[in-house]
Amino acid sequence: MAESMKGLKRTHRCTEVSSANIGEVVTVMGWVQKQRNKGGIIFVDLRDRSGLLQIIFEESDIKAEGLEKASKLRSEFVIAVVGHVEKRSGAVNENLATGDIEIRATELRILSEAETPPFPIEADSKTKEELRLKYRYLDLRRPDLQSKMILRSKIAAKIRSFLTEEGFLEMETPILQKSTPEGARDYLVPSRVHPGSFYALPQSPQLFKQLLMCSGYDRYFQIAKCFRDEDLRADRQPEFTQVDMELSFVDVEDVIEVNERLIQYVCKEAIGLEVSLPLPRISWKEAMDRFGSDKPDTRFGMELQDVSETVKGCGFSVFTSALENGGSVRGINAKGQSAMPRKKIDALVEFAKGYGAKGLAYLAVQEDGSYKSSFAKFMTEEELKALVEAVKGEPGDLLLFAADKNKIVYNVLGALRIEIASQIGLIDENKFNFLWVTEFPLLEWDEEENRYTAMHHPFTMPMDEDLELLDTDPGKVRAKAYDIVLNGTELGGGSVRIFQSDVQEKMFEVLGFSKEQAYDRFGFLLNAFKYGVPPHAGLAYGLDRLAMLLVKADSIREVIAFPKVKDASCLMTNAPDIVDDKQLEELGIAIAAKEE
Ligand code: ASP
Numbered sequence: 001m002a003e004s005m006k007g008l009k010r011t012h013r014c015t016e017v018s019s020a021n022i023g024e025v026v027t028v029m030g031w032v033q034k035q036r037n038k039g040g041i042i043f044v045d046l047r048d049r050s051g052l053l054q055i056i057f058e059e060s061d062i063k064a065e066g067l068e069k070a071s072k073l074r075s076e077f078v079i080a081v082v083g084h085v086e087k088r089s090g091a092v093n094e095n096l097a098t099g100d101i102e103i104r105a106t107e108l109r110i111l112s113e114a115e116t117p118p119f120p121i122e123a124d125s126k127t128k129e130e131l132r133l134k135y136r137y138l139d140l141r142r143p144d145l146q147s148k149m150i151l152r153s154k155i156a157a158k159i160r161s162f163l164t165e166e167g168f169l170e171m172e173t174p175i176l177q178k179s180t181p182e183g184a185r186d187y188l189v190p191s192r193v194h195p196g197s198f199y200a201l202p203q204s205p206q207l208f209k210q211l212l213m214c215s216g217y218d219r220y221f222q223i224a225k226c227f228r229d230e231d232l233r234a235d236r237q238p239e240f241t242q243v244d245m246e247l248s249f250v251d252v253e254d255v256i257e258v259n260e261r262l263i264q265y266v267c268k269e270a271i272g273l274e275v276s277l278p279l280p281r282i283s284w285k286e287a288m289d290r291f292g293s294d295k296p297d298t299r300f301g302m303e304l305q306d307v308s309e310t311v312k313g314c315g316f317s318v319f320t321s322a323l324e325n326g327g328s329v330r331g332i333n334a335k336g337q338s339a340m341p342r343k344k345i346d347a348l349v350e351f352a353k354g355y356g357a358k359g360l361a362y363l364a365v366q367e368d369g370s371y372k373s374s375f376a377k378f379m380t381e382e383e384l385k386a387l388v389e390a391v392k393g394e395p396g397d398l399l400l401f402a403a404d405k406n407k408i409v410y411n412v413l414g415a416l417r418i419e420i421a422s423q424i425g426l427i428d429e430n431k432f433n434f435l436w437v438t439e440f441p442l443l444e445w446d447e448e449e450n451r452y453t454a455m456h457h458p459f460t461m462p463m464d465e466d467l468e469l470l471d472t473d474p475g476k477v478r479a480k481a482y483d484i485v486l487n488g489t490e491l492g493g494g495s496v497r498i499f500q501s502d503v504q505e506k507m508f509e510v511l512g513f514s515k516e517q518a519y520d521r522f523g524f525l526l527n528a529f530k531y532g533v534p535p536h537a538g539l540a541y542g543l544d545r546l547a548m549l550l551v552k553a554d555s556i557r558e559v560i561a562f563p564k565v566k567d568a569s570c571l572m573t574n575a576p577d578i579v580d581d582k583q584l585e586e587l588g589i590a591i592a593a594k595e596e
Pocket of ligand 1: 203204205206245493494495538539540
């Protein structure tokens, strides 16, 4: 039978007790990690979220009944213990914060018993993630997961305190919104009161935060849950948390300035990391040209080289036809990898195909200066020599080339660069390389829809010097948009917003929206702009990703208390689930086809 806490009050968490408390009486509560009965003396490791504390039960202190009770303790029982703090009688345990003390128990209460858990509650679990997620409440007891959750909480707290100090107001925006499809797929919520109508869950608080600027709040932030119904990849969750902000009367520089200080503050306060400012910055074009990615990992080199000029007119038709079709030929140099076995190179070719390449041309410069290559036979000695020089190839190097449309070439080499670097251990895991990527293209051509779509979102301001191109050559317009990247992961992004109705209308026109369509979807924003709107800009971070990188977790699921798995389901609660016919009826919803 479970006992109550009546008359007891916890005085310390486990590791809050230290040698400074020797001689005092303390009351601690938590879970039994382990119980060892050494014939008349019972040792218990007590665990709470702070760590472990050793308790000793001996008849001389706790009497026979107490000892009898202690002998029944099993792992994960929840107990309360009153006892004296003493210097540890046995050897000091250097691995424990409380390794030099122990509690000599005078009272024990069993607050709750526990069945044997389906896996041991310990750090570095070898248990399959699937089972751990099914019993997430137990998984969350494990010390390594607890320390990550605690650090995440600390990161959020530091963000809050910094932004509040800087004059940002924390404001909430609705979760039940109007669907404004542009970007990812919305999660829809049927309305009972308005049969046939739906709310959408927010993909971001974008429009509302802009409205708050119209309303004069000046600096807003929110730690906001957002939802996107996308096919999940390893680092995605259907619901995720953004640190979202918006500022009035600012331009790009102002947003970057305050955010650099935010990053510096949070890194220092949360994980003791010194970040020196200003953070490096490169334009989107430079990022693509040098790294083949708009979120480059700059912890290592292996940069892309454009060899289009060098191979122009060479005998290898894969190269020349890519150029004739308006594409490019680019290469990377995997230094010292010329001896990579054929099998591994073949695997890289397959990898490249996964990123849209038709193939991958390779050339290994042997130690004796000769070449082993998939295409050397199509080129002359001089052409090969020029090509090798163009990517600074030396004996011992493995050179890899992609020839295609620019987009594919960037994609392939950008991914290959990371793949090879991680295979050969080029990445220094202790580095934290922050980077701003700026001057993104405003628009992206959507082949399927045969129209432009907004690269960031339709409210992003063109760069002043490109404004006129919006009429003449929209594809060339650069935006006042910026991303913050850490170690090859996009941490966040934002933009300066369009605040002039005529520019916004033109933007909608370029995106192929009629005025009616634009007003139908975003009328409330466009109307608001008619009543006095300050220039404004903002940014949003993915808090989950930020936490994942700062705590050095392998997956985003390790910093989310109750994550979903790849198919967007929750293994613990079995969400999503079917609902009662009555519920559907009330909503006026009929399921078209039930899957067997
Ligand atoms: N709402 C944007 C996003 O979710 C961020 C921003 O522009 O502030 O990416």
